Amino acid sequence: MNSRNVKRIDTTLGELIAAASEVAFEYSDNERDAYLLARLALIEMLKKASHPLYVEDDIFNTATRNTYLH
Numbered sequence: 001m002n003s004r005n006v007k008r009i010d011t012t013l014g015e016l017i018a019a020a021s022e023v024a025f026e027y028s029d030n031e032r033d034a035y036l037l038a039r040l041a042l043i044e045m046l047k048k049a050s051h052p053l054y055v056e057d058d059i060f061n062t063a064t065r066n067t068y069l070h
Contacts, residue, residue, distance in 0.1 A: 017042065 020038040028034035 016045070020045070 017038070020041045021034070024038035024041065025031075025034040035046055
C-alpha cells in the first residue's frame with residue numbers, strides 16, 4: 001500500500017472531463033478560453049494522479065509494479 005496519506009476519489013475519465021469543462025466554462029469569457037482552461041486543469045490533475053514511470057523497472061518487472069492511475 002502507499003505510504004502517502006492520499007484522498008482517493010473513484011470517478012470515470014468522462015466524469016472528470018465533464019466536471020473540468022463545467023467549471024472552466026463558468027470562469028471563462030469565451031469558449032476558446034474555457035477549452036484551454038479545462039485542458040490545462042485535466043493535464044495537471046492527471047500528472048499529479050499518476051505514479052512516476054521507471055522505464056527500466058517496468059520493462060523487466062511488469063508484473064510487480066502498478067503504473068495505473070489511482
